[in-house]
Amino acid sequence: MLEHLRDSLLALQQKDLSVRDELEADGSLFDGYHPRMAAVHRENARELRKVMDEFGWPHEGLVGKEGAEAAWLVLQHSIGEPDCMRRGRDLLAVEVAAGRVPEWQFAYLDDRIRVFEGRPQRFGTQMEITPDGPVVCEVEEPAQLEQRRQQAGLSPLTQRLKDMRSAPRPSPAEYQARKSAEAAWRIEVGWIPVSDC
Known part of the structure; x- marks a missing residue:
């Protein structure tokens, strides 16, 4: 295991989570994509690119379980960096x-990319809170969704939706x-x- 690389990835994750906690505490986190959060995500993406250039994907065998999950979180949050x-x-x-990587990590990332691109997701990981409550973003081949979720190690979609029912709902105008x-x-x-617009 490359401990220096693991420590670098954990530091990137900590920076992300620390800024998120600060913005959540002052109530500004969910007022659009906060510029401070966007800056952290861009900086972290730049560092992760360097890691991918040198090592490929930093999987568990290379950086340990915590390091690999930190790398995934940094990538998942690199939303302003499509490439x-x-x-x-x-x-x-x-x-x-x-x-070397659990399929659920790929599922979340692939779904997020597809939704950002305006395409149907495959695993139903991407949801949004509407004035009527939580909804799943459009899904490709919905009849096979639960089978794909189970194969990827994800919980049933009904449970995930149930967990989100208590989330505050926006007004129609806010939405x-x-x-x-x-x-x-x-x-x-x-x-x-x-x-395409």
Whole structure:
């Protein structure tokens, strides 16, 4: 195991979680994509790119379980860096096939990328809170969804939705404003090509 690399990944994760905790404490975390959080995610993505350039995906055999999960969290939060997330997804797919990464990590990442790209997700990990409560973002081949979730090591979707029922719901106006801002952001950072709009 490369302990220096593991420690670097854990430090990136800690920086992400610390800023998140600060913004959650002052109530500003969920007012759009906070500039401080976006800056941390960009910086962390830059560091993770260097790791991927040198080592490929930092799996458990390379950086231990905690280091590998830290790398996944950094990648999952690199939402303003589409190319980084797509590259990480490709590397994760290889590691899942080799048995070095749990499939649930790939499932969350692949679903997040697909939803940002405006495509149906495959594992039902991406949800949103609407004025009517939690809903699952569009899913490809919904009849096979629970089978895919089970294979990836995910809990049944009904349980996940039940866990989210108590989340505060936005007003219709708040929801529409959030969706409009999200659509503009997806174009701005490159998830959706301008030609597709």
